Amino acid sequence: MSSTIKRILFIGAGRMAQAIISGLKNQSDFQISVTNNGNDQRLNYVRDTFDVEVIESWREEIETTDVVVLAMPPEVHDSLLNELAKFIDKHLIVTVAAGIGPTYLEESLPDGTPVAWMMPNTAAQVGQSMTLYTCGKHTDSSHEELLQKMLSGIGSYEKVTEEQIHELTPITGSAPAFIYKMAEALVNNAVDSGISEQQARKLVSEMIGGAASMLKNGESPKELAEQVASPGGVTAAGLKVFDENNFESLINNAIKACHQRAEK
Numbered sequence: 001m002s003s004t005i006k007r008i009l010f011i012g013a014g015r016m017a018q019a020i021i022s023g024l025k026n027q028s029d030f031q032i033s034v035t036n037n038g039n040d041q042r043l044n045y046v047r048d049t050f051d052v053e054v055i056e057s058w059r060e061e062i063e064t065t066d067v068v069v070l071a072m073p074p075e076v077h078d079s080l081l082n083e084l085a086k087f088i089d090k091h092l093i094v095t096v097a098a099g100i101g102p103t104y105l106e107e108s109l110p111d112g113t114p115v116a117w118m119m120p121n122t123a124a125q126v127g128q129s130m131t132l133y134t135c136g137k138h139t140d141s142s143h144e145e146l147l148q149k150m151l152s153g154i155g156s157y158e159k160v161t162e163e164q165i166h167e168l169t170p171i172t173g174s175a176p177a178f179i180y181k182m183a184e185a186l187v188n189n190a191v192d193s194g195i196s197e198q199q200a201r202k203l204v205s206e207m208i209g210g211a212a213s214m215l216k217n218g219e220s221p222k223e224l225a226e227q228v229a230s231p232g233g234v235t236a237a238g239l240k241v242f243d244e245n246n247f248e249s250l251i252n253n254a255i256k257a258c259h260q261r262a263e264k
Contacts (some may be wrong), residue, residue, distance in 0.1 A: 001246060011072060024150060030053040035058050062084075070100075077104075103136075114143045118133040127154060131155060166214075169262070
């Protein structure tokens, strides 16, 4: 693939597409266009918010597009891929849908089509996604280099196998919601002390950010918890409640539920 500006066509304009577009829109290497299933209100929002081109149909741009990003629900892929297959000619096809891996894409598209699967999370909109990705068997080094350039615009990334994406998506993709749920409870407790909700959110968000920074330093979560919790102290008392209520089992069950839902 040449080193000129790459044209990226997003088919789908929902939350994940918007998060990725937000991270990419200021990169001079990419020219972005967006379409969806005819939701003009959402397309107008994307155009006005991110200053990108919106089009009525992907057929308008497909011939001049380098990368097609499929940002629609999994159940829509079948019909779209059947139609898209008629127009594919050396395009890199990337999906961000849960459960739609390279194997599925390759079975649905012309032989030799380069494909990839990436699973960002919504922190892509602030350039802080932890994105998993994997490539198909026809994706060469130039395709992967382009994909990594896209991914670097929305945060960090890690290449894993197709099966590992299935296993890890609840951790990188769903677990932020678990953190937000815990944050909500902490904010509510902080507000009960008499401070404003704005103050409470600041306290909790900075605490979570600091804890994440400590994790990045290389020490294990167990070691970090032990640094906070002095034996017999107030933190140890709180952790005892977690243990008594099988906190780790609760997390494991939540991850298991994500897997079970993804398999349906």
